Amino acid sequence: MTDHKERELKQLALRVREHxxxxxxxxxxxxxxxxxxxxxxxxxxxxxxxxxxxxLQDEARNYLLLSKGHDVPALYGTLAELGFMERDxxxxxxxxxxxxxxxxxxxxxxxxFHSGSLGHLLSVSIGIAYDIKxxxxxxxxxxxxxxxxxxxxxxxxxCLVAKAFKLDNLIAIxxxxxxxxxxxxxxxxxxxxxxxxxxxxxxxxxxxNGHDFGALEKAFxxxxxxxxxxxxxxxxxxxxxxxxxxxxxxxxxxxxKPEEIDQLLxxxxxxxxxxxTSDTLMVx
Amino acid sequence: xxxxxxxxxxxxxxxxxxxxxxxxxxxxxxxxPHLGKRFIDVGIAEQTMMGMAAGLALRxxxxxxxxxxxxxxxxxxxxxxxxxxxxxxxxxxxxxxPGFLSDANGPTHQAIEDVALMRGLPNVLVFCPSxxxxxxxxxxxxxxxxxxxxxxxxxxxxxxxxxxxxxxKAETLSEGNDVAILVYGxxxxxxxxxxxxxxxxxxxxxxxxxxxxxxxxxxxxxxxxKECRLVVTLEDHFLTGGLYSIVAxxxxxxxxxxxxxxxxxxxxxxxxxxxxxxxxxxxxTGKQLAExxxxxx
Numbered sequence: 001m002t003d004h005k006e007r008e009l010k011q012l013a014l015r016v017r018e019h020x021x022x023x024x025x026x027x028x029x030x031x032x033x034x035x036x037x038x039x040x041x042x043x044x045x046x047x048x049x050x051x052x053x054x055x056l057q058d059e060a061r062n063y064l065l066l067s068k069g070h071d072v073p074a075l076y077g078t079l080a081e082l083g084f085m086e087r088d089x090x091x092x093x094x095x096x097x098x099x100x101x102x103x104x105x106x107x108x109x110x111x112x113f114h115s116g117s118l119g120h121l122l123s124v125s126i127g128i129a130y131d132i133k134x135x136x137x138x139x140x141x142x143x144x145x146x147x148x149x150x151x152x153x154x155x156x157x158x159c160l161v162a163k164a165f166k167l168d169n170l171i172a173i174x175x176x177x178x179x180x181x182x183x184x185x186x187x188x189x190x191x192x193x194x195x196x197x198x199x200x201x202x203x204x205x206x207x208x209n210g211h212d213f214g215a216l217e218k219a220f221x222x223x224x225x226x227x228x229x230x231x232x233x234x235x236x237x238x239x240x241x242x243x244x245x246x247x248x249x250x251x252x253x254x255x256x257k258p259e260e261i262d263q264l265l266x267x268x269x270x271x272x273x274x275x276x277t278s279d280t281l282m283v284x
Numbered sequence: 285x286x287x288x289x290x291x292x293x294x295x296x297x298x299x300x301x302x303x304x305x306x307x308x309x310x311x312x313x314x315x316x317p318h319l320g321k322r323f324i325d326v327g328i329a330e331q332t333m334m335g336m337a338a339g340l341a342l343r344x345x346x347x348x349x350x351x352x353x354x355x356x357x358x359x360x361x362x363x364x365x366x367x368x369x370x371x372x373x374x375x376x377x378x379x380x381x382p383g384f385l386s387d388a389n390g391p392t393h394q395a396i397e398d399v400a401l402m403r404g405l406p407n408v409l410v411f412c413p414s415x416x417x418x419x420x421x422x423x424x425x426x427x428x429x430x431x432x433x434x435x436x437x438x439x440x441x442x443x444x445x446x447x448x449x450x451x452x453k454a455e456t457l458s459e460g461n462d463v464a465i466l467v468y469g470x471x472x473x474x475x476x477x478x479x480x481x482x483x484x485x486x487x488x489x490x491x492x493x494x495x496x497x498x499x500x501x502x503x504x505x506x507x508x509x510k511e512c513r514l515v516v517t518l519e520d521h522f523l524t525g526g527l528y529s530i531v532a533x534x535x536x537x538x539x540x541x542x543x544x545x546x547x548x549x550x551x552x553x554x555x556x557x558x559x560x561x562x563x564x565x566x567x568x569t570g571k572q573l574a575e576x577x578x579x580x581x
Contacts, residue, residue: 119331120335123331124339124342124367126332126335126339127335127340127343128342130336131339131340132343134322153331154335157329157332158329158335161326161327161329164326
């Protein structure tokens with residue numbers, strides 16, 4: 001990857017993270033899981049999907065679905081930065097007169113399908129990918145899934161079925177940020193080793209640093225067309241970009257005070273670490 | 285024309301039709317050679333089938349999904365709710381051996397709360413054909429209809445001559461004012477026998493085949509309530525949430541009180557046995573139904 005391209009991607013990702021941080025007040029959002037997959041979503045939109053506001057209805061478009069759903073602030077930020085929606089519209093987050101809320105939904109232009117309940121969109125993606133094959137299309141279906149989401153049986157049911165139907169146009173990306181809600185995945189229901197699990201289901205597997213654009217480029221260029229679906233396990237950091245919340249089990253869903261948002265934006269730009277006092281939503 | 289013939293015919297004129305199953309081919313055994321890759325068997329994976337059906341519908345297909353009613357509705361319910369009902373995708377969901385038709389399988393296979401659950405979902409219609417003929421006629425109309433629909437599969441031969449199928453319309457098979465029997469699905473067969481017995485005893489019987497619990501034919505129900513001395517709701521379903529509940533809801537809505545005798549399964553799963561023995565044991569044969577009704581007339 002050229003330095004220029006990498007710089008451009010990093011700048012875009014930084015702006016997306018600014019949006020995510022601004023969405024984490026006045027009701028808050030799932031900030032940690034949004035920051036962890038921001039680089040993957042930015043990379044997909046800039047380098048892989050080839051979507052523009054004019055091609056969102058094309059039968060031949062590539063699809064991106066967010067199965068883990070609560071990472072949608074990263075998608076909102078990307079859509080706003082790339083002209084799919086007005087940046088100003090993000091101020092409507094959680095307001096009843098708009099449809100921008102904690103989980104994705106189809107009423108937002110650019111969002112293919114809604115999610116919220118975990119373990120659903122792998123199977124929806126299988127349906128889309130199957131139809132593309134049926135029509136002889138070359139487009140691909142990318143679905144971002146959570147690591148905690150892999151607790152759901154329907155994910156592994158989907159893995160079996162996708163392989164059975166030889167859907168090599170289906171690519172899952174696991175946002176491996178090592179946490180689910182307020183606990184580390186490996187402390188609860190360990191999912192490692194992950195590569196041999198997918199391999200045993202017949203999938204092509206690649207594991208990369210999900211914050212390294214050069215590594216993401218290699219991974220997305222690697223995707224084999226060999227009659228098997230592929231998974232890219234993206235090792236990420238929950239809360240990436242904000243050292244004060246990175247890898248912290250208690251910073252899952254947060255509703256920060258407005259003054260904390262200002263501090264966090266400074267922290268994102270490396271100016272000073274925020275001093276946070278806001279509560280987090282504890283579900284365990 | 286059988287259910288399978290109808291699907292074959294539709295598949296020839298429309299490339300939208302996709303037939304899916306979670307490894308339950310009883311109702312669609314002859315279809316694979318006709319549909320090719322538009323016949324999709326996902327294996328024993330009801331959740332994946334319903335999510336996949338949603339994905340296919342997003343691409344413009346009309347998936348008709350098949351599994352035993354219990355596994356389709358109960359195991360995959362959240363997938364139906366989230367991925368089909370919320371986005372209002374035109375997926376048809378055909379549940380095998382619903383109600384008493386699971387005969388000797390036991391309670392795991394008894395879909396007798398399916399109508400309650402499926403009619404409770406916004407956007408989802410519910411069709412309970414009384415026999416194979418009505419199933420085939422209904423699917424012709426419903427396959428094209430732009431809404432999700434749950435269908436209680438029924439392969440039994442017809443015991444009446446049917447009127448044309450219309451969405452949301454009940455079929456009144458006989459006129460009368462002493463008693464109205466409102467029924468859906470397979471039990472129409474027993475209702476017809478009950479009607480003959482009651483008529484032989486000089487009672488006039490209005491026999492109403494409800495066909496679609498949702499959208500319910502309000503006019504047919506309310507006129508029965510208003511005009512008949514007794515209204516019987518007959519169903520192989522729990523008392524809660526099925527036809528009796530529908531009639532009660534309608535009466536309240538229209539500030540009407542009826543003299544209603546519910547015949548349903550009252551908060552228990554039924555005795556597993558061969559179908560005719562189930563009917564006898566649970567008191568749902570035509571003769572037993574007529575006796576129950578006569579005590580109230």
